[in-house]
Amino acid sequence: MHRVRVRIVEDALDANNTIARANRDDFDRAGVTVANLMGAPGAGKTALLERVLRELGDLRPGVLEGDVQGSLDADRLASLHVPVTQLQTAVGFGGECHLDANMVRSALPALPLEDVDLLIVENVGNLVCPAEFRIGEDVRMMVSSVAEGEDKPLKYPLMFRACELVVINKLDLLPYVDFDMERFLHHLDAVHPGVETIQLSARTGEGVEGFRSWLERVPVRAPA
Amino acid sequence: MHRVRVRIVEDALDANNTIARANRDDFDRAGVTVANLMGAPGAGKTALLERVLRELGDLRPGVLEGDVQGSLDADRLASLHVPVTQLQTAVGFGGECHLDANMVRSALPALPLEDVDLLIVENVGNLVCPAEFRIGEDVRMMVSSVAEGEDKPLKYPLMFRACELVVINKLDLLPYVDFDMERFLHHLDAVHPGVETIQLSARTGEGVEGFRSWLERVPVRAPA
Numbered sequence: 001m002h003r004v005r006v007r008i009v010e011d012a013l014d015a016n017n018t019i020a021r022a023n024r025d026d027f028d029r030a031g032v033t034v035a036n037l038m039g040a041p042g043a044g045k046t047a048l049l050e051r052v053l054r055e056l057g058d059l060r061p062g063v064l065e066g067d068v069q070g071s072l073d074a075d076r077l078a079s080l081h082v083p084v085t086q087l088q089t090a091v092g093f094g095g096e097c098h099l100d101a102n103m104v105r106s107a108l109p110a111l112p113l114e115d116v117d118l119l120i121v122e123n124v125g126n127l128v129c130p131a132e133f134r135i136g137e138d139v140r141m142m143v144s145s146v147a148e149g150e151d152k153p154l155k156y157p158l159m160f161r162a163c164e165l166v167v168i169n170k171l172d173l174l175p176y177v178d179f180d181m182e183r184f185l186h187h188l189d190a191v192h193p194g195v196e197t198i199q200l201s202a203r204t205g206e207g208v209e210g211f212r213s214w215l216e217r218v219p220v221r222a223p224a
Numbered sequence: 225m226h227r228v229r230v231r232i233v234e235d236a237l238d239a240n241n242t243i244a245r246a247n248r249d250d251f252d253r254a255g256v257t258v259a260n261l262m263g264a265p266g267a268g269k270t271a272l273l274e275r276v277l278r279e280l281g282d283l284r285p286g287v288l289e290g291d292v293q294g295s296l297d298a299d300r301l302a303s304l305h306v307p308v309t310q311l312q313t314a315v316g317f318g319g320e321c322h323l324d325a326n327m328v329r330s331a332l333p334a335l336p337l338e339d340v341d342l343l344i345v346e347n348v349g350n351l352v353c354p355a356e357f358r359i360g361e362d363v364r365m366m367v368s369s370v371a372e373g374e375d376k377p378l379k380y381p382l383m384f385r386a387c388e389l390v391v392i393n394k395l396d397l398l399p400y401v402d403f404d405m406e407r408f409l410h411h412l413d414a415v416h417p418g419v420e421t422i423q424l425s426a427r428t429g430e431g432v433e434g435f436r437s438w439l440e441r442v443p444v445r446a447p448a
Contacts (some may be wrong), residue, residue, distance in 0.1 A: 041264040041351045041380065042372025068352055068382075070312065072375050095382070097321055097352035125379070126350055127265045128292060128321035147371035147397070148266025151296050155349070158292075158319070173371070176400050178427070203402070 016133050019101035023108070023136025030113040032062075033219035034121060036099075036135055038159065039143035040152075041125030045167040046073040047202040048143060048211065049120060053082045057216045062116035063108060066099040066123050073122065083112050089124060098129035101136055118219050127156040131163075139218055145170040147177055150184040157191040164196065167211060171201040240357050243325035247332070247360025254337040256286075256444035259344060260359055262383065263367035264376075265349030268393040270297040271426040272367060272435065273344060277306045281440045286340035288331060290323040290347050297346065307336050313348060322353035325360055342443050351380040355387075361444055369394040371401055374408040381415040386418065393436060395425040 025033050039045050053061050062083040065074040069090040078084045085109045089096040096103070099121065111119070121137065123130040131140075142163045144152055147170055153160040160166060166188060175180070181199070188195065198214060200207030251258050263269050277285050286307045289298040293314040302308045311331045313320040320327070323345065335343070345361065347354040355364075366387045368376055371394055377384040386391060390412060398405070405423070412419065422438060424431030 008403075040266060040349070041376060042369070067379060070378055072378060095352070095356075097350065124352065125264070126321065126352060127352060128319070128348065145266070145371065147369065147394070152265060154294055154296060155291060170371070173397065173400055176397055 013132060016101045019083050020097065020134035022138045022166075023101055023104055024138075026108060026149055027113070027119070028137060032113050032116050032119050034119045034135075034137040034139075034217075035215070035218055036123060036130075036137035036140045036144070038127075038130045038140065038143060038163070039125065040127050040145075040148055043125070043143040043145045043148065044202045045122050045125070045143050046076055048167065048169065048200075048208070049122065051202050051205065051208045052082065052212045052215060053077065053080050053120075056118065056212065059117045059216060060115060062119045063111065064094045064111065064119060064121045066103075066121065066133065068095055068097070068124060070102075083111075083115060085110050087103055096129075097124055097126045098133055099123050099135055100133040104135040118215065120215075125153070127159045131159040131161075137163045141165040141167065143167045143169050145173075146179040146181075146184075147173055150179050150181075150187060153184070153191045155188040160188060160195070161192045163192075165214060166195055166197045168197060168199045169202055171199055172204045237356060240325045240365075243329055244358040244360045247325055247328055248362075250332060251337070251343070251360060251362075256340050256343050258339050258343045258359075258361040259439070259442055260345050260347060260354075260361040260364045260385070261367070262347045262351075262352050262354045262364065263349065264369070264372055267349070267367040267369045267372065268426045269346050269367050270300055272391065272393065272424075272432070273301060273346065274304065275426050275429065275432045276436045276439060277301065277304050277344075280342065282434065283341045283440060283443065284339060286336065287341045288328065288335065288343060288345040290327075290345065292319055292321070292348060308341060309334050309336075309345055311375075320353075321348055321350045322357055323347050324357040328359040329427050342439065343350055344439075351376070351383045355380075355383040355385075363388045365389040365391065367391045369397075370403040370405075370408075371397055374403050374405075374411065377408070377411040377415045384412060384419070385416045387416075389438060390419055390421045390426070392421060392423045395423055395430055396428045 074086040140163045298310040365388045
């Protein structure tokens with residue numbers, strides 16, 4: 001029974017990768033770079049986007065907002081006058097705990113790709129399954145908050161290993177939580193040696209400039 | 225395609241419920257009450273158990289610790305000299321993001337049921353899928369931390385609706401985060417009217433006594 005389950009999972013991931021490649025081709029043709037933003041519920045993904053979307057150099061940003069249901073985050077971001085498209089996994093996708101390539105493909109017709117250089121896909125808040133499903137993105141980023149604890153890279157290694165960038169958020173809470181930054185970085189290095197990290201506070205703005213610069217450097221293949 | 229996916233999900237949940245009933249029967253026969261403890265990564269589930277497991281009135285507690293991989297939390301709890309059994313979804317279960325009835329069933333032979341009155345099952349850190357899978361428990365509880373934000377009941381309503389108790393943790397961080405307790409409780413009431421809540425800080429111990437009393441009252445059917 002377990003082996004059957006594992007095989008089904010592997011088949012599903014193969015099928016997902018095929019659709020992800022089709023998405024990537026479509027994004028490439030439109031000259032859109034795509035960044036998949038992941039993290040636990042409440043890590044501060046939306047708060048971080050609120051900080052940087054308004055000014056991204058010459059880049060025109062867009063957001064594909066993934067949630068199980070509702071549109072709270074999309075509503076927050078839409079007030080920044082950035083194109084935001086909502087994708088709900090509860091509508092037609094059985095309430096899945098992650099985005100997959102097929103869901104993103106279903107949203108393609110609704111995305112104003114001609115007005116966007118950098119599309120940020122905010123995934124469902126979850127440290128497990130989003131890391132398993134490519135969606136056709138160029139880069140994967142995650143946000144981990146110091147309030148979540150320093151053991152998270154060891155408990156959810158696939159997620160920390162999947163990303164090109166790990167943002168360590170809520171620096172302003174450091175004096176009030178039991179979180180040893182050196183130990184966190186040590187754990188992170190154990191599961192993903194050399195991965196880039198940026199420490200910041202989306203709440204106070206400290207360190208946000210570094211994330212903004214990182215984002216601006218993402219679209220090496222974006223149109224001039 | 226979407227309808228097929230939804231049907232597969234429904235069939236899987238039916239099969240899960242059948243196994244959950246078998247688990248429940250076995251727990252009943254052994255005179256063990258079972259509480260399913262859920263919450264996001266870093267909400268403080270393990271820290272809360274560390275606070276209460278040592279003294280639970282006349283109850284002999286046990287823990288079934290669910291993780292994708294590793295045994296960090298089980299190791300923390302084992303130092304309390306409470307029987308702790310580790311269940312890893314990465315071993316034989318494809319790295320699932322939740323526990324299901326079949327996984328718990330596979331752990332039954334390893335559980336020292338004769339030494340336990342109240343078995344607490346610490347689920348995988350996740351606000352989506354754990355709420356969909358009964359495991360044969362008597363009650364479901366969740367931990368939500370004020371650092372996660374006041375919007376969580378609206379974003380993950382199934383989880384907040386599934387539980388008989390919502391623990392609001394990290395009260396000590398209230399002065400340092402943007403979290404309006406009244407608004408959180410209002411959102412919670414919108415998705416699960418009348419659900420019991422306990423506000424506490426597992427870190428400082430404030431309010432933990434209320435959770436301990438709640439746990440002590442759970443096994444109405446436990447042996448004398």
